[in-house]
Amino acid sequence: MLLKxxxxxxxKKIAIIGLGLIGGSIGLAVKRFSNEIHLQGFAKxxxxxxxxxxxxxxxxxxxxxxxxxxxxxxxxxxTPLSSFASIVKEISPNLKDGCVITDTGSAKSKVIIExxxxxxxxxxxxxxxxxxxxxxxxxEAGFADLFDNRWCVLTPSKRTNLDKLNDxxxxxxxxxxxxxxxxxxxxxKVLAITSHIPHLIAYNIVGTANxxxxxxxxxxxxxxxxxxxxxxxxxxxxxxxWRDIFINNSDAVLEMLDYFSNDLDKLKSAIKDNDxxxxxxxxxxxxxxxxxxxxxxxxxxxxxxxxGD
Amino acid sequence: MLLKxxxxxxxKKIAIIGLGLIGGSIGLAVKRFSNEIHLQGFAKxxxxxxxxxxxxxxxxxxxxxxxxxxxxxxxxxxTPLSSFASIVKEISPNLKDGCVITDTGSAKSKVIIExxxxxxxxxxxxxxxxxxxxxxxxxEAGFADLFDNRWCVLTPSKRTNLDKLNDxxxxxxxxxxxxxxxxxxxxxKVLAITSHIPHLIAYNIVGTANxxxxxxxxxxxxxxxxxxxxxxxxxxxxxxxWRDIFINNSDAVLEMLDYFSNDLDKLKSAIKDNDxxxxxxxxxxxxxxxxxxxxxxxxxxxxxxxxGD
Numbered sequence: 018m019l020l021k022x023x024x025x026x027x028x029k030k031i032a033i034i035g036l037g038l039i040g041g042s043i044g045l046a047v048k049r050f051s052n053e054i055h056l057q058g059f060a061k062x063x064x065x066x067x068x069x070x071x072x073x074x075x076x077x078x079x080x081x082x083x084x085x086x087x088x089x090x091x092x093x094x095x096t097p098l099s100s101f102a103s104i105v106k107e108i109s110p111n112l113k114d115g116c117v118i119t120d121t122g123s124a125k126s127k128v129i130i131e132x133x134x135x136x137x138x139x140x141x142x143x144x145x146x147x148x149x150x151x152x153x154x155x156x157e158a159g160f161a162d163l164f165d166n167r168w169c170v171l172t173p174s175k176r177t178n179l180d181k182l183n184d185x186x187x188x189x190x191x192x193x194x195x196x197x198x199x200x201x202x203x204x205x206k207v208l209a210i211t212s213h214i215p216h217l218i219a220y221n222i223v224g225t226a227n228x229x230x231x232x233x234x235x236x237x238x239x240x241x242x243x244x245x246x247x248x249x250x251x252x253x254x255x256x257x258x259w260r261d262i263f264i265n266n267s268d269a270v271l272e273m274l275d276y277f278s279n280d281l282d283k284l285k286s287a288i289k290d291n292d293x294x295x296x297x298x299x300x301x302x303x304x305x306x307x308x309x310x311x312x313x314x315x316x317x318x319x320x321x322x323x324x325g326d
Numbered sequence: 327m328l329l330k331x332x333x334x335x336x337x338k339k340i341a342i343i344g345l346g347l348i349g350g351s352i353g354l355a356v357k358r359f360s361n362e363i364h365l366q367g368f369a370k371x372x373x374x375x376x377x378x379x380x381x382x383x384x385x386x387x388x389x390x391x392x393x394x395x396x397x398x399x400x401x402x403x404x405t406p407l408s409s410f411a412s413i414v415k416e417i418s419p420n421l422k423d424g425c426v427i428t429d430t431g432s433a434k435s436k437v438i439i440e441x442x443x444x445x446x447x448x449x450x451x452x453x454x455x456x457x458x459x460x461x462x463x464x465x466e467a468g469f470a471d472l473f474d475n476r477w478c479v480l481t482p483s484k485r486t487n488l489d490k491l492n493d494x495x496x497x498x499x500x501x502x503x504x505x506x507x508x509x510x511x512x513x514x515k516v517l518a519i520t521s522h523i524p525h526l527i528a529y530n531i532v533g534t535a536n537x538x539x540x541x542x543x544x545x546x547x548x549x550x551x552x553x554x555x556x557x558x559x560x561x562x563x564x565x566x567x568w569r570d571i572f573i574n575n576s577d578a579v580l581e582m583l584d585y586f587s588n589d590l591d592k593l594k595s596a597i598k599d600n601d602x603x604x605x606x607x608x609x610x611x612x613x614x615x616x617x618x619x620x621x622x623x624x625x626x627x628x629x630x631x632x633x634g635d
Contacts, residue, residue: 099602123552148552152616168549207545210535212552217593218527219553223612225582225589226519236516238615238622240477243432243457243521244528244560246625251553253616256609263597263605273534274594278587280534284526285583288572293408296572300565303532306547307461307562313547316555 026050026191027184028091028117032057034104036069036078037255038150039121040095041159044074046192049161057086060156061096068156082107089113091188094120098261102131105142114139117181119188121147123208123258124266125172125201133176143185144172144201146208147194154255165193172201209269213262214277217270219251220259335359335500336493337400337426341366343413345378345387346564347459348430349404350468353383355501358470366395369465370405377465391416398422400497403429407570411440414451423448426490428497430456432517432567433575434481434510442485452494453481453510455517456503463564474502481510518578522571523586526579528560529568 031047033040036058047054058075059082060066066078085092085108092108094101101120112118118140122128125144132142149167151158169189173182186196199207226237226245237245263270287295310316340356342349345367356363367384368391369375375387394401394417401417403410410429421427427449431437434453441451458476460467478498482491495505508516535546535554546554572579596604619625 148549150552167551170549203541206541207549208552210538210541211546211549211554214534215531215553215557218531218590220609220612221590221593222524222527222586223615224608225523225586227611227615228589229519229582229585232512232515232519234618237520238618238624240457240479240516240520241619241622241624242476243459243517244524245520246619247556247560248524249612249616249619250625251556252609252612254609256606256613259609260602260605264600264602267597267600270597271594273538274590276538277531277534278590280537281527281530281583281587284530285580288576288579291573291576293569293573296569297565299533300529300561300563300568302536303529303558303561304565306532306536307558309543309547310550310555310558313550315547315550316559 025187026054027187028054030055030057030086030089031091031093032059032085032089033075033093033095034059034082034108035094035096036060036065036074036156037095038154038158038163039147040093041069041072041074041156042149042161042163043093043095043121043159043192044069045159045161046164048073050191057084057089059085065156072156072159074156074159083111085111087111087113089116091185092116092118094118094122097255097257098122098124098128098265101128102135105132106135109135109137109140112140115141117141117143117185119143119145119185121145122265123212123262125204127265129172129174129201133174141178141181143177143181144174145185145189146170146172146204147189148212149194150254152250152253154258162193164189167194168197169194170197170199170204172199172204174201205266205269206273209266209273213266213270214273216251216254216259217263217274218277219248222248223252334496335363336496337363339364339366339395339398340400340402341368341394341398342384342402342404343368343391343417344403344405345369345374345383345465346404347463347467347472348456349402350378350381350383350465351458351470351472352402352404352430352468352501353378354468354470355473357382359500366393366398368394374465381465381468383465383468392420394420396420396422398425400494401425401427403427403431406564406566407431407433407437407574410437411444414441415444418444418446418449421449424450426450426452426494428452428454428494430454431574432521432571434513436574438481438483438510442483450487450490451483452486452490453483454494454498455479455481455513456498457521458503459563461559461562463567471502473498476503477506478503479506479508479513481508481513483510514575514578515582518575518582522575522579523582525560525563525568526572526583527586528557531557532561
């Protein structure tokens with residue numbers, strides 16, 4: 018981990034809205050970077066507010082968005098995508114001129130249009146997406162080094178202020194992340210294939226297994242080490258968050274899903290036709306993709322799949 | 327790990343055919359259990375024979391199956407499924423009366439018919455499947471505790487000798503495994519959903535990502551931590567082994583794949599229709615399956631998905 022403590026800190030007062038895995042981790046990472054930043058937190062349930070305060074995710078926490086301080090420099094939306102527009106509508110009148118709103122949503126294009134449609138001229142929006150997480154959620158799930166050496170993608174629109182974009186970039190770098198600037202539409206396609214479709218098919222296979230009439234559920238659990246288990250981990254991610262991601266990135270998700278289904282039909286035909294050659298070549302090709310990921314430092318060679326502990 | 331050293335050892339001389347991850351791990355686990363068992367090993371390549379001897383997976387190793395000792399008590403087939411019939415045909419004339427052949431194949435029904443069709447009366451076949459493995463393969467991949475507390479399923483046919491079935495059960499228990507007896511057809515359905523379909527869709531999504539025209543491959547690798555990475559691990563498993571599994575379990579695989587595709591169509595429609603309720607309920611249901619797997623001790627609560635190291 019490389020702490021960039023010599024970097025200027027563009028935001029002295031920050032409000033985090035949503036204190037789950039991502040919001041909570043941001044709070045802890047901000048505190049790790051500097052103890053001079055004031056952190057206000059907001060959550061929907063009393064339980065989350067209490068847990069956030071007891072874990073020290075933020076300095077003060079509230080249920081009611083009207084409690085937002087008028088001198089906040091940066092607002093971070095770390096709630097499910099479907100809540101963004103109503104939150105921005107509610108807090109905007111209380112924000113000072115030049116205040117920056119950023120977000121952590123996994124889909125960008127639709128949300129940018131929605132937010133910019135209601136955003137006052139005096140407030141800036143810098144769309145962002147830290148690509149980090151685990152299958153856990155809630156105020157107990159966050160940790161300070163979640164973003165260390167992970168990518169955070171910022172997806173400016175035509176309206177995004179470039180100085181504010183740079184400030185948000187510096188903010189994420191201070192938390193340990195590497196920042197990439199990307200076109201929102203392209204971001205949505207990249208994330209559809211690297212994250213959204215993998216989650217969708219993981220959810221789907223777990224659902225299929227759960228509903229099977231001819232195989233006992235107990236056996237599915239008992240013999241899950243053969244591959245299924247790893248899908249259940251992915252399919253344990255937060256249901257509301259993922260519901261919103263699929264609906265907010267439906268165009269790219271449905272497009273990629275069509276490619277996926279066409280490819281699956283070809284594999285199906287090859288199995289039906291005992292086409293040894295097609296299958297072997299296909300599986301050799303996919304093995305190479307794994308090599309590239311390890312070489313790029315995005316995963317370790319360490320054996321994990323099928324571990325028996 | 328519970329070593330059952332007090333258990334009788336039914337086989338004094340063992341031949342392992344195939345010295346990859348599974349065959350090699352069997353060799354090491356046999357040696358851990360007892361140094362009084364003689365292990366003969368066979369592999370297709372000179373490189374594997376040399377690596378197996380240098381790692382001490384077996385006591386002696388050969389390329390040529392005709393070198394098999396005539397006093398072998400147990401032959402273990404640990405090669406890809408498509409090779410079983412020709413191996414059994416070749417070695418059977420050299421095996422003593424009462425010798426037992428077992429296997430480690432992930433699909434059972436078709437292979438049982440194939441082998442029993444050519445098996446001499448004097449030799450026994452006990453079909454087996456240790457449900458353990460990693461995404462690694464080859465003679466360097468095996469380790470002695472691979473089978474500890476993992477299931478090994480034995481799938482006797484009508485012709486299987488019950489005494490020999492019990493001997494093979496004791497053999498696997500001596501290696502640390504828990505043994506379950508199951509009907510071959512049912513085994514094939516259970517494995518189709520818990521292992522074969524998960525592998526097939528992992529291979530498929532990696533293939534889709536690799537062929538995309540509108541997203542750069544570099545970006546797929548760079549942002550793979552969002553879910554895709556975990557699929558590439560599964561899709562790095564041995565291509566020949568998996569080619570053979572799909573073709574040898576095509577009936578169950580194609581049946582389950584139809585369920586999977588129907589379920590995926592429903593998720594697709596829900597995304598198209600902005601059906602928040604359907605998606606949320608579906609994702610909550612799959613989250614519960616994860617809980618059951620952790621409660622059954624088939625995985626740990628430990629966060630793994632999305633780890634950044």
